[in-house]
Amino acid sequence: MYTTIPPTCIAAIVGLGAHHGLFIHGEWHIQAPLILVSHLAGFSYVLLTIETGWQIISGYIVALFSSILIYRLFFHRLKHFPGPFLASATKIWHVCKSRDSRNHFSCKRCRRNTGIFEITVFHPDVFMAIDGPSSKCIKAEWYDLLHPNTGLVTTREKELHRERRRRWNRGFTPKALVQYKSKILAPIRQLDDCIRANIAAGQVSEVSDLTFWLTFDRMGEFVLGKSFDMLKNQRWHDIILLLQKAMSLLGPLSPTPWVVQIAFKLMPRVGVLSDWFTMVGWCENQIPDEMSSESILAHYLKHENPATDSHEALTGDSISAIVAGSEPTASALVGLFYELAKAPAQADKIRDEILQKGADIHDSNSLVRSCPHLEAAIFEALRLYPSIPSAGNRKTSSSEGITIAGIYIPPETTVVAPRFVIGRREDSFENADEFIPERWTTRPEMVRNRAAFAPFGTGSKSCIGRALAMNDLMLVTAHIVYHYQFQFPQGETGDSVFKDWSDNFTSTLGRLRLV
Numbered sequence: 001m002y003t004t005i006p007p008t009c010i011a012a013i014v015g016l017g018a019h020h021g022l023f024i025h026g027e028w029h030i031q032a033p034l035i036l037v038s039h040l041a042g043f044s045y046v047l048l049t050i051e052t053g054w055q056i057i058s059g060y061i062v063a064l065f066s067s068i069l070i071y072r073l074f075f076h077r078l079k080h081f082p083g084p085f086l087a088s089a090t091k092i093w094h095v096c097k098s099r100d101s102r103n104h105f106s107c108k109r110c111r112r113n114t115g116i117f118e119i120t121v122f123h124p125d126v127f128m129a130i131d132g133p134s135s136k137c138i139k140a141e142w143y144d145l146l147h148p149n150t151g152l153v154t155t156r157e158k159e160l161h162r163e164r165r166r167r168w169n170r171g172f173t174p175k176a177l178v179q180y181k182s183k184i185l186a187p188i189r190q191l192d193d194c195i196r197a198n199i200a201a202g203q204v205s206e207v208s209d210l211t212f213w214l215t216f217d218r219m220g221e222f223v224l225g226k227s228f229d230m231l232k233n234q235r236w237h238d239i240i241l242l243l244q245k246a247m248s249l250l251g252p253l254s255p256t257p258w259v260v261q262i263a264f265k266l267m268p269r270v271g272v273l274s275d276w277f278t279m280v281g282w283c284e285n286q287i288p289d290e291m292s293s294e295s296i297l298a299h300y301l302k303h304e305n306p307a308t309d310s311h312e313a314l315t316g317d318s319i320s321a322i323v324a325g326s327e328p329t330a331s332a333l334v335g336l337f338y339e340l341a342k343a344p345a346q347a348d349k350i351r352d353e354i355l356q357k358g359a360d361i362h363d364s365n366s367l368v369r370s371c372p373h374l375e376a377a378i379f380e381a382l383r384l385y386p387s388i389p390s391a392g393n394r395k396t397s398s399s400e401g402i403t404i405a406g407i408y409i410p411p412e413t414t415v416v417a418p419r420f421v422i423g424r425r426e427d428s429f430e431n432a433d434e435f436i437p438e439r440w441t442t443r444p445e446m447v448r449n450r451a452a453f454a455p456f457g458t459g460s461k462s463c464i465g466r467a468l469a470m471n472d473l474m475l476v477t478a479h480i481v482y483h484y485q486f487q488f489p490q491g492e493t494g495d496s497v498f499k500d501w502s503d504n505f506t507s508t509l510g511r512l513r514l515v
């Protein structure tokens, strides 16, 4: 006698098999669009051809998701780590928490883990553990964001990253830097013109806009060989507006790279996503035009290597370099001018230092040599307003975990190191929430643990533009502080800079207006 197994049971077995045989192993975010489409197609076929199709589909879905849930809640290798219950069940919890692009604030409130496969570490040793010379960690799934376009920032594969970084380094030799460093002086003059015009008209200076225009113009020139001319035209460039709109997706969606892949691949013409692709198309079109310019990209093309320099790779590099270079410098400037407006004595101290030492405000080497307080004020702004406040996730290798402060983190685990929380730890910095540049000069005892300060990252994946960024920050700050005294407009406190700070991988601080 034969007994037939009901189709619903077979579907449930297939669901369990899909989880244990397939999805439990490795990474699936890149294939997420394909998985979704093939499941929808399969479900449609079953519904159309089998009378009890919906039962079969339910059997499959219930078994698959129950298996995933039970595994995550009771058997996962990270189940011993503390964290909100729902966070260990689904990443959608994290998306809900960061829906207003405030992941950095959530990390501070939560102070615990935010997801399955993921450990958030608040200990200052984390930076060295994930990016130090002996680390085997790679960049986490998030970095596949631009797939198939990959820039230096988003290259996850270690060897490929090393190769691309070597090529980028050629554009950052001391000789090349001398040339790029002085190119900030023209945008600074344009910034100055804007401020003077505002003063003459009795108008408030929109510092947030001005600093973003300055740094994007600067990066346009640096990466593509031509400025976006926003300071000159005193208005946002259409492409940068599209880029900013598209970046706003990263705040809520960063915790789920698979959702990003589905959205990018299956809905490229919908809403903000279409803005993103317009911007990508624009960047693609800029590349062949710029071969002869002095941009970093042209430098790259001159040494083209077909193995690594596909058109996608160059597009990825141009987008990620524009974003990586502009937004962080702009937000550091907004944070710094906000603090200097709150504490004018600090601005006076910088001005006195420049005057007393006779430093040349057009030469960053002269400023570095003579103005430690200026440099300290910039460090303090970078500590309080980190340009990458919660992102920069790494993943432990498939064979080795890492140990941080005596706690072992297993292989294949995403490690999150939120700079916003770590840089404001009271056990690392005395009066940690206060702007005290002296902690970097005359009061070193106020820095209790230097490891908690890593605004540019550490090791082989750290910021390649650090020298350029410090050059620009020194020159812009010295110029403004030397020539102007500034304050908040009547009736304003500037508090929105902190309150409206959003975390879209890079920081966008709230609006700053000064007179």
Ligand code: HEM
Residues within 6 Å of the ligand: 152, 153, 154, 165, 320, 321, 324, 325, 326, 328, 329, 332, 382, 386, 387, 388, 391, 392, 393, 454, 455, 456, 457, 460, 461, 462, 463, 464, 465, 466, 468, 469
């Ligand atoms: C205040 C200004 C800046 C800050 C605080 C900053 C900070 C950082 C940090 C923390 C990283 C590591 C990101 C990660 O782990 O994913 C990074 C990477 C990077 N930054 Fe910057 N950055 C600044 C300015 C710049 C500038 C001006 C450039 C352009 C020349 C630049 C280009 C890059 C690139 C290309 C990477 C990727 C490096 C790699 O993956 O090897 N950054 N930056």
